[in-house]
Amino acid sequence: MELRDINSVTRLGIAGILGAVLLSYSGHWWGKAIANEKHELAAYRSEIIAKNAEQQAAQARTYSLEIRGVGLAVNDWHQSSVWREIAKKSNNFSSIFPSDSKAYNPSLSSRETTADINTRVAFQHSAGESVAYWPIPAFALGPPNPYEKPYRAANLINSGRNAATLGKL
Numbered sequence: 001m002e003l004r005d006i007n008s009v010t011r012l013g014i015a016g017i018l019g020a021v022l023l024s025y026s027g028h029w030w031g032k033a034i035a036n037e038k039h040e041l042a043a044y045r046s047e048i049i050a051k052n053a054e055q056q057a058a059q060a061r062t063y064s065l066e067i068r069g070v071g072l073a074v075n076d077w078h079q080s081s082v083w084r085e086i087a088k089k090s091n092n093f094s095s096i097f098p099s100d101s102k103a104y105n106p107s108l109s110s111r112e113t114t115a116d117i118n119t120r121v122a123f124q125h126s127a128g129e130s131v132a133y134w135p136i137p138a139f140a141l142g143p144p145n146p147y148e149k150p151y152r153a154a155n156l157i158n159s160g161r162n163a164a165t166l167g168k169l
Helices: 006-060 080-089 108-127 153-166
Strands: none
Touching: none
């Protein structure tokens, strides 16, 4: 066999070597991709199983609501005096209010005054300890009030928070 041109043989040799290197690199890359795919699939499967187990555990949990403060005002009774009246009645299924209509003051101003006092007392009892548990500054804004009435929501909340901060109730 006679070599006619060394350049063409050199080109064919270089092309053959590069082809073999490219083929082996492609095979290696393809094998790594398949192995990585299997690894990712296994990781995804274990992640989904863990999430499902966590969801099932969360559904089985029992949740509770933690109440930090409760204000209770009924008629002229506030907080524990309401429970005293219930204990006096000795019947959990009847009202603590008198059934005689003459026991109630028919005056509208008296009922409004009692309602205003009860609102303030209930708020002060419920929010009195809130500053200790909720140190986030809170502001209550209401609509413009030309008469500056002290029983508006903003004044109630601010006075309740201030009283709780200063230790007054």
